Amino acid sequence: MGRYILKRLLLIIPTLFLILLTNFILVQAAPGGPVEQQIAQIELAQNKGETTGAAMGGGSILSDGVYRGSRGLSEEMVEAIKAQYGFDKPAPERFWIMLKNYAVLDFGTSFFKGKPVTELIVEKLPVSISLGLWSTLLIYLIAIPLGIYKAMHHGSGIDKFTAVMLAVGHAIPIFVFGVILLVLFAGGSYWQIFPLQGLVSENFDQLSPLAKIKDYFWHLALPLTASTIGGFAALTYLTKFSFIEELSKQYVLTARAKGLSNRQVLYGHVFRNAMLIVIAGIPAAIVSIFFTGNLLIEIIFKLDGLGLLGFEAIVQRDYPVIFGTLFIFTLVGLLLQLISDISYHLIDPRIDFEGR
Template identity: 65%
Template sequence: MLAYILRRLLLIIPTMLGILLINFIIIQAAPGGPVEQMIAKLEGFDAASGGATGRISGGGGEVSVAGSNYRGAQGLDPELIEEIERMYGFDKPAPERFWIMLKNYLHLDFGVSFFRDAKVTDLIVEKMPVSISLGLWSTLIMYLVSIPLGIAKATRHGSTFDVWTSSAIIVGYAIPAFLFAILLIVLFAGGSYLDWFPLKGLTSNNFDELSLGGKILDYFWHLVLPVTALVIGNFATLTLLTKNSFLDEINKQYVITARAKGLTERRVLYGHVFRNAMLLIIAGFPAAFIGIFFTGSLLIEVIFSLDGLGLMSFEAAINRDYPVVFGTLFIFTLVGLLVKLIGDITYTLVDPRIDFENREG
């Protein structure tokens, strides 16, 4: 197992390099980069005002701007354009920029945001509590609801309970989480009916003045609606996966043999079926966690005014804020690969018969 873990950790390096390289090449080909945006901004401003004097900043540097830089139909002074490219680091060829980025990432230096005037590391740390809160609690509650419900549906397959819960699952599967979020706001956040829950932020304005118990209650009070929307919008797939996995195991020969030996139904279910059926569910945990943690909560963050990593990454991609784009991509990919490895290791904890060292045999 140790050798397998070591190989997986070593494979993370070329995987990360490949992902960063592919995205770097795509971004180089995409129009509307930070240099083009700044040039268009200066040309539009100078054309409207007849010239401007001052300094512009971005990418950790700044350049001076004078009214004589804009030359009508000829555009900006080439020297100013070169200075802007130097400010954003585009005065170097693409391979050299990629190599510099990799060297900085080895020291966990993700650079400075082009448009937020802050280090990417500081921005990620600042936004992390929102994403961790949404991802952690949503995934935990989703598994606590879906696994028992899926087992109950499997053991009562074809019953009235199975039919009615399947109807609820179909509704949850058909309606996306952000629509449930809007419905919850209308019903419980002062939209049209009740005003029980807050509509904005992760904590109240007087959070620092509250006691420890008050802070905990305030924190969960703000999380009720967004977490509920995420759970309702994502529990259907996991519930059906659990049910189908248990049904597949229940119909196998070893279960019939265990029943023939006189074992109780509970002993058969949790002593034999559970371990085998849970393998598929464990395999899906990393994708479920990472999906909600980084991407699934984007619209929820927007609707409930939660400034997290999903919203920051989306805005960075729209604004071509490359340090933030690559910094978050690096963090997201690294966490995803590590969580996937943890999921594989958990296989052996659930079923010790699994041996990754002899998987070829």
């Protein structure tokens, strides 16, 4: 097992390299980068200045005191803007510099926020972790017992009814649930019971400890509801069919023939084997909840976490933030997959990953 763990840890390096390289090439090829945006902003300000100057019988003067008239930016200023964002160097050199910095977890400085990317990630991470952990906990607390119940009562009326509810919940996108909850309960066309946005109130620091807890969960109520409704259907069915498969095996029939009760068979024999496939899916579920589903939830409810940070960075072409958050997301996903494999082995030592 130790050799397998070492091999997987070493494989993280080329995996991160290929993902960063692919996204670096795609992002560099995309139009509308930070240089173009900065030039467009300066030219817009220049054109406004020209309009004002024309009305007063004059022209436009930029911050360097040089009159530009209607000629646009000088070549020297364009080159200065490129140098400001590091685009005065060839792409391979920029990528190599980025790799060297990332090796020591230096993700650079945000183009548009003017703060180190590491500082931004640390600042936003608690919001995403808070939402992700509570969402994951609720989804597993609901999905696993429900999946076991459906497996034990397969074909019953409750099984069919919940199947319809799960199908509806799975079919409707998570952001639709978020919008519906906002309209119904956050000051839309009906009731204003919950806050419209944010994770805590503005006066959070002045509240008592108990009031802080209440305020925190009051703000989380709608985001967690939307995230949970849209996320537990797949896990419920995974649990159900895993248990159904185990219940049909010969060792279960033998256990029942020996006079064991259904409870003894379920928790003494079936549970450990059936939960293996559920455990194997934990990393994918967590990555999906943290970095996909909750990205939309953070945007809808204006929760200032990594998802919203990454979305704003993509819109603004803030490359240091884009690559920094991508690096963290990928690294966390790979480590979670490794943890899943280790847990898989601990639950069933017969599973040997050395042969992989």
